[in-house]
Amino acid sequence: MKQLTAENIEKTYGEKTLFRDLSFVVSENEKIGLIGINGTGKSSLMHLIAGIDGADSGSFKHPNDYRIQYLPQEPDLAEELTVLNAVFESNAPVIQQMREYEEIMDEYEKNPQSDELQQRVLKAQEGMDKADAWDANSQAKIILSKLGVQDIGAVVGTLSGGQKKRVALAKVLIETPDLLLLDEPTNHLDYEAIIWLEEFLRKYSGSVIIVSHDRYFLDQVSTRMIEIDQGRAFSYKGNYQSFIEAKALREEEEQQSMQKMKSLYRNELAWMRKGAKARTTKQKARIQRFENIEQEVGSNTNKDQLSLGMTSSRLGKSVIELQNISKGFKEKTLFQEVNLLVQRTSRIGIIGKNGTGKSTLLNIIAKRLEPDEGTVEIGQTVKLAYFSQEIIGMDGSQRMIEYIREGAEVIQTEEGSASAAQMLERFLFPLSTHGTPIYKLSGGEKRRLYLLRLLMDRPNVLLLDEPTNDLDTETLTVLEQFIEEFQGAVITVSHDRYFLDKVAEHLLVLKADSKVEIVQMDYSSYLQREMENIKLKAEPLKTEVKEPQKKKKLSYLEKKEWEEIENKIAQAEEKIALLDQEMQTIGSDFDKAERIMSEQQKANEELEQLIERWDYLSEFAE
Structure with a gap:
């Protein structure tokens, strides 16, 4: 059995000891969610496991042929490479063979009449046979497609940050190592890609360690949770839900x-x-x-008082009203005719794909930006707190306690009053850290401190722009609990399914055609509805697609597929028959019935795809 063992790991950065006598085991095929508040060293531990950094003492033990691949939050890809070369940048023989084959095929498609290229294609195909690389190549193309990486000839330096993250994720998945280290893998992925990644990782034959603030994702993928707390590792069997119960x-x-x-x-x-005298040994x-x-x-840390218990300023009946708001930049209209009435206890989630203007709309609501058309009316008693993606006005040389005291020395809470130091403790900053200069904090710790500073002003309307970015799950739990108790209105821009399901009662959806929809449902229900609509719209398109121009013959790869496809169809039919038999024996076991029904649906979809593919290939088979 291939496994990794961490034994008595100790690591100090500057004056801060992150790990002391840290030990754990990663067994074969385990899917581990790594969790802990910001500053506990989750990303640092990933660096140690990946060999990017070294421990002060202790060791990581694993077999010599044990391969580890690491996806950092901010990928470091060579800017001059094409996407193809970046994805297939590996010393593994199979990956090198795949890269050579794809490069030659790219040249061949541009100049199919070249005798030289035809010979090189044949040689590359023979190399793929010898390396047994066809299945790996097919899987690589599926991974690239599902993650939205389409143009494999594009230069990395021309890509956006989100595109680079997807390319880097595709690279580590294609490598199929024994251990995958994934730091925030769902960042920059849309809903469909996240669902696909969940399924991919569940079926992945190797082990995985994941750092993520996406709690639904952790819940779906993890078979074990490891919490880093005060330099120690606590292990919990099961997914995120099991972790919460056990913790x-x-x-x-x-x-x-x-x-x-x-x-x-x-x-x-x-x-x-x-005044005992320390003279004797005793x-x-x-x-x-x-x-x-x-x-x-x-x-x-006083963990039984995670609730902030803060009171907000008095809020009158008139809060915020948007009338016929429109906004665009240059020739692109982001949104138009937005009408919204924000009431005293409104809980509104603003959603939409990148580039639809979510943050822009939030800035208009905050009156930081003027609309092209329409008006924004804000009530006289409204006291806004705007938690933006960028931290504003934070002096790195200032100590944490001084920074919070600038907001308020003492604030009123439901229990009476609380000092700045007490509020820092309630927001997961232990008393021993209050004198720490801000520059020594991690990015997530600075975000948490900034959020607390805004709340110390006792606002009655909260505007939150991607609040889950860089915040750990424990801080998010505190924020969600605060919002639940908060007496004012909350408007949030977020892509986090779990967070939106907990805090948003209705959604303002910004669409790519500049239209706006208001829906009265939670985020997960909305996403499910959209997925079903996409499937329904795709159905009639099958009959409208033009017949492809007939090819003279199948390619080499298609011939291999044609030879194997009837066996695959037979296997799929046999699997469906076995599931049907199993369904007859479940009795009143509802959980088992649900699992079998899910497997039946997947098996029928696979069979349908195979038959469609057989029908296509049969037209050109000799």
């Missing part, structure tokens, strides 16, 4: 243990205050014990 039990047990430790601490503190040992207890008690 709640663990923290309840820890809280009981901590209450006992606090009682002991009070006794030890009383002894210390009596007294020195007791002082050491006190210091250990003090450190343990001091490092414990």
Whole structure:
């Protein structure tokens, strides 16, 4: 069995110790979700496993032929390469053979009359046979297509950040290593691509470690969760939902243990205050014990008070109203005739594909940007807080506590009042970190601090632009709980399914044709509706597609496919028959019935595709 073992890993960056005696095992075919608040070192741990950085002590053990591939949040691809060369940039013989074949076929398609190229094609096909690379090549094309990577001849340097991320993701998936390390793999993917990736990773034969804020994605893919907390690794069997349940039990047990430790601490503190002289070995040992207890008690974040419990400013009946808003840039109209009435407790999600103007509309609502047409009316009692994608006005040399105190020294909460230090603790910053200069924080920690600063002003309308970016799942839970208790209106731009399902009661959908739709449903239901509509619209197109011009003969690859397709059809029919038999034996087992029905649907779709392909190939088979 191929597995990776981390033994007693320790790592310090500057003054901050991220890992102390960190140990875990990644078994074969495991799908692990790596979780923890920002600053605990999730990406740093990925670097250590990938060999990009070295541990101060401890080791990672795995077989010599164990291959690891890493997808960072910000991929580093050679700007001068084509997409094809970037994707197939590997020393693996199969990948090299695939790259050579695709390069030759690209040349051949441009000049099919060349005798020299015809000979090179034949030689490349023989190489593919010897390397047994046809299936891998077919899988590579599926991966590229599903991730929306169409132009394999494009130069990497001309691509957008999102396109580069998709190319980098395709590269690591095509490699099929023993261990995939994926840092925020769903960023820049649309809904269909995310659903495909979930299915791909579930069936992936190797192991996977995933860092993601997409909790639905973690729930669908993970078979185990590892939480990094105060330099230690806590393992939970199951998916994200199982992790939440198990973590709640663990923290309840820890809280009981901590209450006992606090009682002991009070006794030890009383002894210390009596001025005991540290002369004897016994007294020195007791002082050491006190210091250990003090450190343990001091490092414990008060996790049973994740609710911010903040009160908002009074909000009148008149909040925000948009009337016939239109906006465009240059010759492109983003949206037009947007009409929206925001009420005191509105929960609105703004969604749409990239480039439809979601952030632009939010800026118009905040009166940071003027519309081309229409008016924005904001009530006199409205106190806006705008959580933008860019952090504004944060001085890196300032200490965290000073930054928050600039907003307010003390604020009113549902329980009475809370100091700036108490609010930092409630927002997952332990007391021991409050004097830390802001420049030492991770990107996610800065976002969390910035969010708290905005909330300290006690707003009554929240505008959130992609709030889930760079925020860990625990902070998102705090934010979601705050929004649930918040007495004012919330308008958020987001692509995070889990977050939108929890905080948005209706959706403002910006479409590519500049039209706007308001729907009264949660985000997941809307996405499901759109998927069904796409399928329905695609049905009649089958009869309208022009007949392709007949080819003289099948290509080499199509001949191989024609020789094997009837066996594949027979296997698919046999699988459906077995599933039908199994369906007759389930009794009242609803979960089993649901699983079999899902498998039946997939098997029937596969059979339909095979028959359609057989029908096409049969026209040109000799």
